[in-house]
Amino acid sequence: MTIVKKTYKDQVVDHIYQMLLSDGLQPGDQVKESLLSVQMGISRAPIREALKELMMSGLIDYRPQVGNFVPVLTPKQIIDSYTTRGILEGYAVMAVSEAFSADDMDRLDHYVDDMGEAACQQQYKRVVDVGGDFHDFMTAKNNNMQLIEFTSRLSLKLHVLFYKHWGLLYSPQEIEQRHRAIVDSIRAQDKPVIEQVIRAHYVETGTKIAAVQIAQSETAA
Amino acid sequence: MTIVKKTYKDQVVDHIYQMLLSDGLQPGDQVKESLLSVQMGISRAPIREALKELMMSGLIDYRPQVGNFVPVLTPKQIIDSYTTRGILEGYAVMAVSEAFSADDMDRLDHYVDDMGEAACQQQYKRVVDVGGDFHDFMTAKNNNMQLIEFTSRLSLKLHVLFYKHWGLLYSPQEIEQRHRAIVDSIRAQDKPVIEQVIRAHYVETGTKIAAVQIAQSETAA
DNA sequence: CGGGTGTCTAATGTCGACAATCGACGCTGG
DNA sequence: CCAGCGTCGATTGTCGACATTAGACACCCG
Numbered sequence: 144m145t146i147v148k149k150t151y152k153d154q155v156v157d158h159i160y161q162m163l164l165s166d167g168l169q170p171g172d173q174v175k176e177s178l179l180s181v182q183m184g185i186s187r188a189p190i191r192e193a194l195k196e197l198m199m200s201g202l203i204d205y206r207p208q209v210g211n212f213v214p215v216l217t218p219k220q221i222i223d224s225y226t227t228r229g230i231l232e233g234y235a236v237m238a239v240s241e242a243f244s245a246d247d248m249d250r251l252d253h254y255v256d257d258m259g260e261a262a263c264q265q266q267y268k269r270v271v272d273v274g275g276d277f278h279d280f281m282t283a284k285n286n287n288m289q290l291i292e293f294t295s296r297l298s299l300k301l302h303v304l305f306y307k308h309w310g311l312l313y314s315p316q317e318i319e320q321r322h323r324a325i326v327d328s329i330r331a332q333d334k335p336v337i338e339q340v341i342r343a344h345y346v347e348t349g350t351k352i353a354a355v356q357i358a359q360s361e362t363a364a
Numbered sequence: 365m366t367i368v369k370k371t372y373k374d375q376v377v378d379h380i381y382q383m384l385l386s387d388g389l390q391p392g393d394q395v396k397e398s399l400l401s402v403q404m405g406i407s408r409a410p411i412r413e414a415l416k417e418l419m420m421s422g423l424i425d426y427r428p429q430v431g432n433f434v435p436v437l438t439p440k441q442i443i444d445s446y447t448t449r450g451i452l453e454g455y456a457v458m459a460v461s462e463a464f465s466a467d468d469m470d471r472l473d474h475y476v477d478d479m480g481e482a483a484c485q486q487q488y489k490r491v492v493d494v495g496g497d498f499h500d501f502m503t504a505k506n507n508n509m510q511l512i513e514f515t516s517r518l519s520l521k522l523h524v525l526f527y528k529h530w531g532l533l534y535s536p537q538e539i540e541q542r543h544r545a546i547v548d549s550i551r552a553q554d555k556p557v558i559e560q561v562i563r564a565h566y567v568e569t570g571t572k573i574a575a576v577q578i579a580q581s582e583t584a585a
Numbered sequence: 586c587g588g589g590t591g592t593c594t595a596a597t598g599t600c601g602a603c604a605a606t607c608g609a610c611g612c613t614g615g
Numbered sequence: 616c617c618a619g620c621g622t623c624g625a626t627t628g629t630c631g632a633c634a635t636t637a638g639a640c641a642c643c644c645g
Contacts (some may be wrong), residue, residue, distance in 0.1 A: 150428065150598070175626070186600045188409075191627090192416065199420035207371070208606055208627060220509060227510040234451045288441060289448040293514055335556070371628070396596070407630045412597090429597060429636055590643075598635065605628070612621080 151185050155193035158183065163202065163213065163303050174203065174211040201300040216304065218353035224301060225349025226342070231294045232278065233341035235285040236325075237334045242284045250280065251326045259319035267310030270318065275302075277322065281329075305352050312351045321347075372406050376414035379404065384423065384434065384524050395424065395432040422521040437525065439574035445522060446570025447563070452515045453499065454562035456506040457546075458555045463505045471501065472547045480540035488531030491539065496523075498543065502550075526573050533572045542568075 158179075162168040174194065176187045183190075194211045197203040201224075204214040216224075243251075254277040261269040282294065313321070321344055328337045379400075383389040395415065397408045404411075415432045418424040422445075425435040437445075464472075475498040482490035503515065534542070542565055549558045 152598085173626090177626070187627090188599050188601095191413075192598090195413065195416045196420075199417075209608080210626065223508040224510045226508060227514065230451065230455045230511070287444040287447060289445045289518070290451070293448065297510070373628085394596090398596075408597090409629050409631095413628090427637095430638085431596065586645105588643105588645085591641090593640080594638090596635105596637085598633105600633075601631105603628105603630075605626105607626085608624095610621105610623080613619090615616105615618085 151183075151189035152192040152196070155179065155183065155185075155190055156196055159193065159197060159202075160303060164306055168213050170213050170215045172213045174213065176211075200296055202303055214304070216356075218357060221305075221353040221356060222346070222349040224297060225345045225352070228294065228297045228301065229342040229345030231290060231297070232282055232345070233338040235282045235287070235290055235294065236329065236341060237338040238287075239284040240329050240332060240334055240337055243329055247280075248326065248330055251277065251329070252323075254280070255319060255322045255326060258322060259315055262313075262315035262318045265310075271306070271309050274322075281325075308352055308355050311355060312348065372404075372410035373413040373417070376400065376404065376406075376411055377417055380414065380418060380423075381524060385527055389434050391434050391436045393434045395434065397432075421517055423524055435525070437577075439578060442526075442574040442577060443567070443570040445518060446566045446573070449515065449518045449522065450563040450566030452511060452518065453503055453566070454559040456503045456508070456511055456515065457550065457562060458559040459508075460505040461550050461553060461555060461558055464550055468501075469547065469551055472498065472550070473544075475501070476540055476543045476547060479543060480536055483534075483536035483539045486531075492527070492530045495543075502546075529573055529576050532576060533569065 159168070159174065168174065176190045176194070179190045180187045194203055194205070198205045198211065201214070204212045206212065254273055257273045258270055258277065261267075261273060278298075282291070285291070325337075325340050325344065328340045380389070380395065389395065397411045397415070400411045401408045415424055415426070419426045419432065422435070425433045427433070475494055478494045479491055479498065482488075482494060499519075503512070506512070546558075546561050546565065549561045
């Protein structure tokens, strides 16, 4: 078994993740310590630890003396977060672009093929998964731990908060085209272009998600 | 009174800050919850909250089931952190470079003058303070909250961990010259150069601090 | 003499109860 | 009817005690 042992805190973190990924917790909901402690059969102490951790990941909005809430992000905040991810990932890839071998490039191409295929078949979960692998593989060569820490934290936040929307954003052609552009820029070894392409990719993704968000809130109203 | 300490947790955070800024806590030291709780006359609960917060700021290195330690950073980690700060701040300034008015540029020049003067008089604390104001003013126009969050977190971490070394790095001429180069690049409105100059500034600063760190450890050995 | 094992200790992890605080509601007075 | 104020309930903040675990040290066995 791969899982050896987990502290209660980590179980709580996972539990809340799942609540966020499913519709168990919606933006704006309050996450009450005592309720969770009853539901999970443990005391409030590990709950608080977990909430503190999630708060620092940006997955929980904490207001002192009031409570913990599922964040309600404005369109600007969404775009800002994606923009920032583009800055970090753009640099991470650009800085080590010469480290990509021919095999690496083939692998990246393969990822893009997979994504396009999955998108055509409307297998949105697979698009997301392969897309994650694609980005992980691209950034894995950069070993700047500080950069990795920020990137993965932000990545997790965006993943959890917007997992539900990831099927609606791009047409299969767009998905394939956008990611192919990134691969091509790496192959061309043009560092400024690499950085700019990746930044643009995330800015546009953020803008689209913000638009979806707006559309949904208007439908609800 | 401008600031009212509300919770014990915040007091503990401040207390540990001071311990880190002075020599009360040295890299590698373990920060024991029970000891602090006795010293401050409070229970371990708020101590744990504070340590959790400091851990997420990168000021405390936490090992599960073992304890909390003052981080011992390798030269690479130091350089990586400064590099990352350069990435974030470089983008933050570059993205809004057109927003700087003539008055703003005068103000930036004034900061640089002050820093050079303070450095000549070996008033290192003033150099650090004015330098902080300089960077704050430059980045203040960018209202990307995600970017600001990462930048200020990283800034705080670097400030606390390396406050002691900030007098030894540059000659007065170098200090003035380096910051003037940044101001000039903004004045020239050349975005790629702005980003590159700020990045280079931080990479070099990180490299120097790492070198100082190595020299000190060798002296101690 | 060296490797492995058992115990012991000091630190973190968790618990249930109590205190302090914020926000909501209803009351009062104009 | 509305504005201001006081009370109340629910939730977070803090507490002291107990459980659990990583690491150190001594011991045993080959």
